[in-house]
Amino acid sequence: MARPGVILPILQNWSCHNCGGCCREHQIVITAEEKKRIDRQKWTSADGIADDQPLIVAHGTDFRLNHQADGACVFLDERGLCRIHSKFGEAAKPLACRAYPYAVHPSGNSVTVSLRFSCPSVVQNLGEPVAQQRQTLEELAGEIVPSNYQAPDAPQLFAGQPMSWPDVLLLLAFVERGLAIGKANFATRLLRVLTWIELLEKTPRDAINVEQLGHLLPLLHEASVRAQPDDDLPLVEPTGIGRTLFRQLVAQLLRHDTDMTARGGFMGRMRLLSDGVRFALGRGHVPAMADPISVRVAFSRRSAKSPESAANTSAAMPAFSQLEKEFGGRNAEFDELFVRYFRVKLQGLHFCGRAFYDMPFIDGFRSLALMYPATLWVARMRAARDGRTVVSLPDIQAALATIDHNFGYSPALGMAAAKKRIQQLARMQQIPALCSWYSR
Ligand code: SF4
Known part of the structure; x- marks a missing residue:
């Protein structure tokens, strides 16, 4: 071939x-x-x-x-x-x-x-x-890619709903356009795409083919624009369960298993467990976690600390409650980075199918959408750690560099419990709420 x-x-x-x-x-x-x-x-x-x-x-x-x-x-x-x-x-x-x-x-x-x-x-x-x-x-x-390359099956739209490769490419182009084009800020565009993805999930199965999708997708997009006009982002506060599930996701995205952590032995494993519990509870201070070395070299104004010394900086860590305030996350410079990130992941199919825990298109896109509030949450943590109340572009860049390490690669994020968490957040309408809440 x-x-x-x-x-x-x-x-x-x-x-x-x-x-x-x-x-x-x-x-x-x-x-x-x-x-x-x-x-x-x-x-x-x-x-x-x-x-x-x-x-x-x-x-x-x-x-x-x-x-x-x-x-x-x-x-x-x-x-x-x-x-x-x-x-x-x-x-x-x-x-x-x-x-x-x-x-x-x-x-x-x-x-x-x-x-x-x-x-x-x-x-x-x-x-x-x-x-x-x-x-x-x-x-x-x-x-x-081996020379005896066999074209893989296209990702499903959702569990049990197959798609052809032309369906996938059409859908991808539409999602990408929805995120990249328009006067509205990125958070609004993302909410619109999440809205019509949800409508698509409810569409009769026989309408999901390349001819029907060609007619259907523009209609879904128009409906989502009517539901979500420019510059009128609804502020829906995430529920307690929504926030707990979200912090668990952030904890898994932040966790870096390197050669050094493997050498941490029993005490190192206990600390990781205790950090996970603290993230789930969301009370007190955020556990101190060492930045990856590349992030320390590229973004930190502090001297590069060893992971051990960085893990002892809990006094500087903000309270979880502090991260629920406004931090000014909507800004054209930040939006440029998010558009670029989403487009690279969409064009590279780096969010569903074989490249992403065999997830269907819709669940994979929701996982990708959650990278937006997760990045903003980690950026808030960085700003608050430095005593600031507004996030900067380097906060956002460093946050994304930290958590994208695990996106699609951490085995924990591919486990059944992690996949269920995405579906639960979607069922409870928490993904749009998290996107708008942490973009403030
Ligand atoms: S590939 Fe990226 S992370 Fe690796 S050394 Fe080069 S700049 Fe650093």
Whole structure:
């Protein structure tokens, strides 16, 4: 079969700025072939790697790159550069290292490319336009998608409702237009899309095909605009249960399981458990959580603290109740970032189907929609921690870089309980309430 075409995100730039964050935050699984290649590279103390330092560790049936005592990849040098890259060139690195922050997913007869906003250069839109990196990305996609590529089934619309790839692409284009175009602020546009997605869920099943959708979607959009005019965002306070479920989601998005946390042992696991309970209760102060290293390097005005010392800053953490006040989250600069984020995730199909816990389109889109209030909640926490009452663009960027690390990757977010939480929030009409409440 011919190699599928590669669809790149528009509006997004990226080049690596060597913050070293991904070399500390990720456990890199390598193939048997990559293990042999690294073994053949014959690393010695002359390269700055101690002779007794294992380079590769077994993890179950996998092999992973080892980490140094401070959590950095065994190949990260003191300048923040990869030793394999410096000595043998980029092509000698494991595929997982070369692919980050790109995420490549088969979709119908094409391959889509999305990006992970956990990289500070992605979230800040720094570097070369992705559209100009076509050749590199086509080569990368060729390595990731096997030559005996079989087009996967399209994601379902909702559980039990299949869709064809043309249905999916039409729906995607419509959602993207709804979020990107119009005079209303992003929160209003998002609420409109959530409204017509809900109407679509109630549509008779035989109307869900590409011909009918072509007529139906504009009507649903018009109905949602009538229900939600420009600049008239309803303020609905989320319920207690809605907030509890939301804080549980935020806690899972904030939790980063790195090599350092794995070394935390029993006490480390107990602290994570206790933090989870405190998030669910929402009383007292927000537990202190160390920022990812890339976020500390890119956004923090404080000195880069070790995870242990950062975890001891509870005195500076705000009370949960403080984060329910207004923080000025609606602003054209913030909206530009959210539009870019949503468009990259939509164009890259990085929110449903194979790339996202096999979730149907609607549940996956609701998960993506919840990234909006979750980002704003974490941005409020950052602002309040610094004694401010208004969020800034770096707060929003740092918040998104922190929580997108887990979006689509944390096994906890793919578990049945996490999927049910999204459905429960939708049934209780809490997703629009959370979006409007935390955007104030
Ligand atoms: S997190 Fe991004 S900018 Fe930092 S080293 Fe990794 S790819 Fe480069």
